[in-house]
Amino acid sequence: MSAAPAQDSQKACETKDLPTTETGATDIIGYIVFIVLAGAACWYGWKFGLQWAPAFWTKIQNYGLALGKLFGNKGPPTMSERLAAMRLGRR
Secondary structure, eight states, X not given: OOOOOOOOOOOOOOOOOOOOOOOOHXXXXXXXXXXXXXXXXXXXXXXXXHHHHHHXXXXXXXXXXXXXXXXXXXXXXXXXXXXXXXXXXXO
């Protein structure tokens, strides 16, 4: 019994031409505009975010406390209530 020689069953890989894109002036201008706007957004967030964020969250907390009192939540204890609780040994 003789075996036939092994034949290479793999075919050469066909290469497909990939689509090529050309970078035009519009792409470059769009990229520059994107970079400028991203930089402006970062600057705006850094400059005004640090200035206005604490006031914004203080306002939101005050609204939350007011709504809580409206619906029956007592809110944080006052200093006199804290002192009275310390005197009575409660926390």
